[in-house]
Amino acid sequence: MRYAVLGGGKRLRPLLVWHACAAACDRPKVCLPAAAAIEYIHAFSLVHDDLPAMDDDDLRRGQPTLHIHTSEAMAILAGDALLNLAFAALTRVNIDPAHCLRLVEELTAGCAGMISGQIFDSLPKADPAIEDRDRLERIHRNKTGALIRAACRIGAICGGASADTLSALTTYANDIGLMFQAVDDLIDVEQLAEHTGKRTGKDADAGKLTYPGLLGVEGTKAEIARLQAEAVAAVEPMGPKADPLVAIANLLATRDR
């Protein structure tokens, strides 16, 4: 569990918990156990996604994945234990019990969304009536978006946010969640183009829906700009307290790895 959680990563989701909390109140430290909880869920999802029966990845962040480092059985159990530990951490957030219980609800929603997105992504085109663009957004709103949404909402609830603030942070989260995935797709295409001269990345090769595959590279860049502007507009009215959230949106829009 330590190997999976402490092996690096951007810590994007706990940062979102912290800054959403700091945008809503003056004592953001209260959210720390919840920030850890979100990172445990993220770590659990990576450990299970890397398993041979799933994506079968041997390396993550330049290190052997957990099932290579230990065994498949231990990786399954460590992932399960991290998922469970996340809820244990939430119970240690020192806020009103009714609000703390809302954190549990938000985390279960985020985690269920993430898993359903994963399943929807793995299954053959389940409903031909759904357009590719809708399908792509539905997958990403869940697979990547649900946990980012949970991070922002959990931070906001820890900070005792008003309904308006919670709603603004939810819009922000939805936008950066989709943007995160669009940028991922773009990096995949552009880095492969750079290194091999091909215009398609591994996801496109595997027949997966991607933003560049659907909208083209220029269309994807335009969509990223639109989502970035919408995310920033949602939180700017909160003033300087929301500056770190604006910075995160801008950073995520322009990252190249």
Next chain:
Amino acid sequence: MRYAVLGGGKRLRPLLVWHACAAACDRPKVCLPAAAAIEYIHAFSLVHDDLPAMDDDDLRRGQPTLHIHTSEAMAILAGDALLNLAFAALTRVNIDPAHCLRLVEELTAGCAGMISGQIFDSLPKADPAIEDRDRLERIHRNKTGALIRAACRIGAICGGASADTLSALTTYANDIGLMFQAVDDLIDVEQLAEHTGKRTGKDADAGKLTYPGLLGVEGTKAEIARLQAEAVAAVEPMGPKADPLVAIANLLATRDR
């Protein structure tokens, strides 16, 4: 998830939630979401335990295990989703939020105990200073016992049990948890003896610690009788409300499958 949860089983754990709650209050229906939560955790643990990287079982309750019925990837995801769903169910127990949060704590403790027991059971003898008898009890107190304890304590908390009642139900749970495993071991040995003339079951063959392996068949029967008496003595002072719990203890002590 439906396949894993609705495919049968004794429903022992939700029954314990119900009857622990009924022993503590007059409106046991309040515990139903929590009873479902405990069964989701049990179902998740069976799905993951059956995986090829774990026990590699093809059949459970006479039906194909989930990874045979669908795929390994879907079984991993369904197990994860059931673990998560358990916490979602707990948030729907209609009691005081502070008490509901205690349910989350109890379930995380039960689930963590179960997983740690599984890990402790899989690892080579971690600490040679620990005697086999201590090691066996430590494994079973966690692997089987932790979730049975969580079931009884969660039922009690749903029913607003006093500290004394909670303590009595915890003693009861600890006893029937160990007894459950001792009976399992005994059935394994006796059925194999019946069918093959051998005096050892598959666990003993695999070099695993078992009650009959440590105490012999007669010693195991004596230990079962001792645990049964202790469990019954713990709840009998509660009067007729605890009759179903006494019946469950007696049933578990004498079951032969």
